[in-house]
Structures are given as structure tokens and as C-alpha cells.
Amino acid sequence: MTIPAVDSFAGKLAVVTGGGSGIGRELVRQLAAQGCSVAACDLNPDTIAVTAATAWAAAPPGLRVTGHTCDVSDEAQVQRFRDELLAEHASDHVDLVFANAGIYGGGSFVGDSRQEWERTFAINWWGVYFCARTFLPLLIASGDGVLVNTCSVAGFWPTAGAGAPITAYAASEFAIKGFSEALIEDLRSNAPQVRVVVAMPGVVNTEIYENSQRALGRPAWDQLSDAGLLELIPDRTRSTLIEMGLLAEDFSADDLRQLIPRMKEKIRDQGFTPAQAAAGILDGVRSGAWRILVGEEAKMLDEQVRANPEAPFNYDNYAEMYGPLIAQAQAKASGTAEP
Numbered sequence: 001m002t003i004p005a006v007d008s009f010a011g012k013l014a015v016v017t018g019g020g021s022g023i024g025r026e027l028v029r030q031l032a033a034q035g036c037s038v039a040a041c042d043l044n045p046d047t048i049a050v051t052a053a054t055a056w057a058a059a060p061p062g063l064r065v066t067g068h069t070c071d072v073s074d075e076a077q078v079q080r081f082r083d084e085l086l087a088e089h090a091s092d093h094v095d096l097v098f099a100n101a102g103i104y105g106g107g108s109f110v111g112d113s114r115q116e117w118e119r120t121f122a123i124n125w126w127g128v129y130f131c132a133r134t135f136l137p138l139l140i141a142s143g144d145g146v147l148v149n150t151c152s153v154a155g156f157w158p159t160a161g162a163g164a165p166i167t168a169y170a171a172s173e174f175a176i177k178g179f180s181e182a183l184i185e186d187l188r189s190n191a192p193q194v195r196v197v198v199a200m201p202g203v204v205n206t207e208i209y210e211n212s213q214r215a216l217g218r219p220a221w222d223q224l225s226d227a228g229l230l231e232l233i234p235d236r237t238r239s240t241l242i243e244m245g246l247l248a249e250d251f252s253a254d255d256l257r258q259l260i261p262r263m264k265e266k267i268r269d270q271g272f273t274p275a276q277a278a279a280g281i282l283d284g285v286r287s288g289a290w291r292i293l294v295g296e297e298a299k300m301l302d303e304q305v306r307a308n309p310e311a312p313f314n315y316d317n318y319a320e321m322y323g324p325l326i327a328q329a330q331a332k333a334s335g336t337a338e339p
Helices: 022-033 045-058 075-088 114-142 167-190 209-217 224-230 235-243 253-266 274-285 296-307 314-334
Strands: 014-017 037-042 063-070 095-101 145-150 194-201 291-294
Touching: 014 022, 014 114, 022 045, 022 095, 022 274, 037 045, 037 075, 045 063, 045 114, 063 075, 075 114, 075 274, 095 114, 114 145, 114 167, 114 194, 145 209, 145 274, 167 194, 194 274, 194 296, 224 253, 291 296, 296 314
Parallel strands: 014 037, 014 095, 037 063, 095 145, 145 194, 194 291
Antiparallel strands: none
């Protein structure tokens, strides 16, 4: 199914949640660069202020970019965000809503705390739900509104591999995907002025770990005790780092403290970047697609699970699955032709 394309974002008003970093920040920046006014929110007041100021400064004249503090898991805060942006943008409608905010946590339903599990689910799922409830009337008022829900590939691939459950994250992403797909007919029948899009990125090189720690009330990695820091590294990751020669067999917490910033700096602009992910989402919205697989990993996992619904749990096949993508990335990094 293809919905009508969006000819241009120029002159429109977009809402972006989770706009303080990662994909959200790039959505704000790229929308503004294309002549779209943007109201963006984030849990972190400092990062959203920087996003709004830098995006507005680089945008064409005649538009406005505003930053707002909002916890999307709290409906009252989402409604306050709505009221603030309508006043600041002097508008009675919005044209696009990118429900992008999300965190990563609550991996184990068995072993992790109920508080962490439910906090993760609340930000990811209830954030999308409250945004839809709050902004749908304003999208209808635009006459040609688009609701874009981000759910990641965890919405159809519910595991990160052996020993790495992602139950809260995957459950919330499945809810977002199902809700978005069910909205297609609901909107077509009852609000044809609005279209829904579900965007599903694979792994993107963002600050989601740091942001998730903050949202869950946990200290940053550099504020952890030695024991707390060492507990962050699963056995499989330990083995990989040792095999790669990045850590010694008997590495200490101090060794890890020195390695983490070096690795973060090394991979900062590698892999699939937020700028690429945001561009893919906007291209998909412009094209009229309702289902956007963002990145080569997302496309590969989609093909795998369609061919075999049990593929996510066949961990022995992961190396074979990811082999071509790893080879492609290595070829790109070395400047050689792709294999």
C-alpha cells in the first residue's frame, strides 16, 4: 500500500519527540534545513535547547524551531508541550508528528526490576500513544497530516541474541508496530486527512545508552563504582573484547575506564549514523511509504524473519546473517570495492 507522497516539508510545522540527540536531533536539523518549522521536545532540557538553537541558526529565514522539556510517558506533560508549541508557533494545527522518543532498558522480565521494566515500556509505548491522542486533532486540522511512529526492528525481531533478553524494549516496539498498522484502516475510515507511517531502524550509532541511563535514574558509566562498571560487561562482550586484543584476560575496572572513551571516539562517525537514519525516514515519508525499513540491517532482518519466523531465535545463524553486512562495512572503511 502506498499513501500520497509529501511533495515538500517547506512551510509545514513538525513535532519531534526525543529531539535532544540521535535520530531525533537529526530529524529536527534536516526538517529545518528543508524549510520546515519544528517544535521538538526531550527529557533533557540542556540537549533540546542545543538542538533547537543550532537547527534554527542554520535554517532558512522565515521559520521557527523551538525546544521544550517533556517526559512523553506523562500525558499531562505531552499536553503542556502541545499548548506551548501552539502558542510559540502561533498555529492551530501541526502537519507532521514524529513520535521518536525511546530508551533501552528492562531487558529481563525475570531478573530486572519491575520499576525499570515499566519505565522503559512507558517511555517507548505510552509516549507514542499519548502523542497520538494529543496531536491527532491537530493533524486532522492540517488537512494533510502525517503521524510517524518509530519502533525499531525490535518490533519484529524480539531478541538481541543468546543471553541478551530485551523484553521491555521489544514488547514496547511490538506494541508501537501493531498500533501503527491497526491505525491504517482506522484513519482511512475515520480521519482520511491523516496518514500513519511506521519507521523501523536497525542499530544506529546514537547516545541511547547514556540517555537511557539518565531516564532510568542510573548513574553514567564514568560515575559507577569499579564493581558496577564491571557488571555492565556481559561475559560474551568480555570474551569479544579480549579476543580483539582490546583488553587483557585479567583486565581491571581502570582498564575498562580507559578503553570506553577511546572506543566511543573511534566509532563516533562509523556504522549507521543518526544523520543517515533521519534522511532515510524523511525520504520514506516523502515517497508515500507507510512502512520504512531504515538501514541495511533492518532490511536484512526483515527478509530473514519473513522467510523464517523462528530466525530471531536461531542464534547459531547470526554470524552467517551478519557476515555480508560486516564485510560491506569493512570494505567501506578501507576504501575498497564492496565484496
